[in-house]
Amino acid sequence: MNPKRNREEKLFRILMVAALVLVFASLAGIILVVAMKGLASLNLSMIIETPKGGYYLGKEGGIANAIVGSLYLVTGATILAFLISLPVALALQKEYIGRRAAAITRLVLDILWGTPSIVYGAFGFVIMVYLGIRASLLGGIIVLTLLMIPIMARAMDEAVRLVPFELKEMAYAMGATRVETTLAVVFRQALPGICTGVILAFGRGIGDAASILFTAGYTDEIPTSLMDPVASLPLAVFFQAGTPVPEVQARAFAAALILLAIVIIVNLIARLLGWRFSKHIVR
Amino acid sequence: MAHIQIQQLRVSYGSLPVLNDINLEIPDRQIVAIIGPSGCGKTTLLKSMNRLLDLNEDVSVTGSILLDGVNIYDPAMDVTCLRKRVGFLPQRPYPLPMSIFENVAFGPRIHGLSVLSAGGGGKQAEKSLVEHYLRLAGLWDEVKDRLDEPAAKLSIGQQQRLALARVLSIEPEVILADEPTSALDPVSAKLVETQFKLLKENYTIILVTHILRQARRLADYIVFLYMGDLIEHKPAAVFFSAPDDEKTKAYISGEIS
Numbered sequence: 341m342n343p344k345r346n347r348e349e350k351l352f353r354i355l356m357v358a359a360l361v362l363v364f365a366s367l368a369g370i371i372l373v374v375a376m377k378g379l380a381s382l383n384l385s386m387i388i389e390t391p392k393g394g395y396y397l398g399k400e401g402g403i404a405n406a407i408v409g410s411l412y413l414v415t416g417a418t419i420l421a422f423l424i425s426l427p428v429a430l431a432l433q434k435e436y437i438g439r440r441a442a443a444i445t446r447l448v449l450d451i452l453w454g455t456p457s458i459v460y461g462a463f464g465f466v467i468m469v470y471l472g473i474r475a476s477l478l479g480g481i482i483v484l485t486l487l488m489i490p491i492m493a494r495a496m497d498e499a500v501r502l503v504p505f506e507l508k509e510m511a512y513a514m515g516a517t518r519v520e521t522t523l524a525v526v527f528r529q530a531l532p533g534i535c536t537g538v539i540l541a542f543g544r545g546i547g548d549a550a551s552i553l554f555t556a557g558y559t560d561e562i563p564t565s566l567m568d569p570v571a572s573l574p575l576a577v578f579f580q581a582g583t584p585v586p587e588v589q590a591r592a593f594a595a596a597l598i599l600l601a602i603v604i605i606v607n608l609i610a611r612l613l614g615w616r617f618s619k620h621i622v623r
Numbered sequence: 624m625a626h627i628q629i630q631q632l633r634v635s636y637g638s639l640p641v642l643n644d645i646n647l648e649i650p651d652r653q654i655v656a657i658i659g660p661s662g663c664g665k666t667t668l669l670k671s672m673n674r675l676l677d678l679n680e681d682v683s684v685t686g687s688i689l690l691d692g693v694n695i696y697d698p699a700m701d702v703t704c705l706r707k708r709v710g711f712l713p714q715r716p717y718p719l720p721m722s723i724f725e726n727v728a729f730g731p732r733i734h735g736l737s738v739l740s741a742g743g744g745g746k747q748a749e750k751s752l753v754e755h756y757l758r759l760a761g762l763w764d765e766v767k768d769r770l771d772e773p774a775a776k777l778s779i780g781q782q783q784r785l786a787l788a789r790v791l792s793i794e795p796e797v798i799l800a801d802e803p804t805s806a807l808d809p810v811s812a813k814l815v816e817t818q819f820k821l822l823k824e825n826y827t828i829i830l831v832t833h834i835l836r837q838a839r840r841l842a843d844y845i846v847f848l849y850m851g852d853l854i855e856h857k858p859a860a861v862f863f864s865a866p867d868d869e870k871t872k873a874y875i876s877g878e879i880s
């Protein structure tokens with residue numbers, strides 16, 4: 341190999357390794373810092389109790405309201421977003437809406453994806469005021485759903501697009517209808533990618549504070565109905581980190597640690613599922 | 624047994640004409656080979672016969688193809704029924720993303736065939752159906768102990784026979800095969816060829832091939848296409864011993880390919 345090609349090879353290796361290291365280091369760094377600052381205040385009552393003294397300021401009790409609240413919010417939103425995103429992604433196949441309409445839809449989804457979540461929050465708030473709905477679990481779920489749809493639908497769409505046309509042609513050639521082809525072939529083949537889409541959207545949903553700031557409201561209690569206001573982990577972090585009290589700030593890191601743990605666990609479960617689902621994939 | 628008649632068929636992709644005025648009557652219960660140089664329109668002609676061409680967006684088809692006297696390009700035609708009667712075996716045997724068993728059961732399920740079969744449906748009837756078609760395709764002995772495994776794990780040669788089992792499972796009257804052995808090793812190719820010879824008792828088989836020797840070995844009837852034109856079609860023996868057209872002679876002798 342001549343020296344120039346050799347240098348090229350080396351340079352690229354260095355670049356790639358450096359970039360990879362940065363990726364791993366950033367996750368490790370985040371976990372480390374959050375754990376160092378939050379681990380001291382993390383205890384069982386943090387997880388199972390609701391805050392004492394109101395607005396997390398009592399330095400006592402826990403953030404069960406925010407944990408359960410976030411799980412309520414994001415579970416509801418993930419389910420709703422899935423029910424909407426999957427048909428959208430499947431409809432984007434050319435045998436349904438055609439290339440032109442699909443391109444336009446993708447543009448719309450990408451713009452929605454790029455829209456800041458605070459805008460979703462403000463939009464949701466305006467609509468809720470107009471309809472006379474209070475900030476509530478329902479409001480939060482709806483706004484989060486809207487926030488999650490573009491990312492979920494586009495990720496699923498990319499997975500659906502990767503299904504080889506010849507594979508679909510096989511099913512059509514056997515006399516399958518569009519629905520049969522879509523469910524038996526496209527859905528199955530794209531299933532791991534569809535899982536990834538759900539996870540990406542879940543991640544965006546559970547970590548987002550701005551969209552639910554005005555729409556989900558705040559409470560120290562665990563909501564018992566869709567119309568109750570609801571607390572959430574990102575806002576628990578935000579409010580507590582914003583206080584001047586060091587003990588409360590430390591509890592913000594404990595809340596962040598819990599949020600991080602949920603994200604990691606859900607991702608691992610999803611990987612496991614995705615791996616099982618990929619058994620029948622045709623390459 | 625379905626009878627196919629092609630009348631004044633013209634196909635173009637966008638503004639590119641690919642088939643010009645094809646008139647052809649397909650003899651029944653024979654192996655018909657469509658031969659011709661690459662790009663002459665063999666696949667297109669084959670796919671026109673079960674309307675797989677419809678899946679291309681910018682394709683336009685004029686003329687008619689009669690299946691037992693009924694024009695398959697009639698807007699009232701039920702395409703799923705048509706494709707059930709005229710099965711298709713592709714060049715590359717994509718297995719469906721499911722188990723070996725489900726690959727063969729898929730067709731009967733969507734067309735409700737296992738319900739009609741002996742035993743009145745149910746799991747047992749489906750099992751015997753799947754076994755029956757895997758045997759027909761000469762694959763049963765190799766897969767009988769691993770029916771629940773992903774079909775994608777099979778070798779290419781096995782996948783092609785699985786594809787054959789899948790086509791047979793919808794109980795078609797005609798089988799269209801697009802270079803069914805081109806992706807296969809010689810042994811697997813021989814296996815598939817053997818299956819075809821057995822199958823022609825009951826099916827009309829239309830086979831695209833660019834291997835002249837294969838056409839000689841297998842075909843009873845030859846259709847020769849050249850740049851979108853139907854040059855010559857006649858019984859294989861006559862075609863190879865006494866071709867009429869200069870282009871045919873040149874193609875058989877290997878001067879054009």
Ligand SMILES: Nc1ncnc2c1ncn2[C@@H]1O[C@H](COP(=O)(O)OP(=O)(O)OP(=O)(O)O)[C@@H](O)[C@H]1O
Nearest residue numbers: 636639641660661662663664665666667668679833
């Ligand atoms: N989807 C398509 N869009 C546009 N043009 C196409 C399409 N499919 C085929 N063609 C063109 O139509 C012509 C005939 O193609 P076809 O696939 O029928 O040829 P073939 O005889 O099967 O060739 P081969 O032996 O290489 O498989 C070729 O010129 C090809 O480029």
Ligand SMILES: [Mg+2]
Nearest residue numbers: 665666667801
């Ligand atoms: Mg071809």
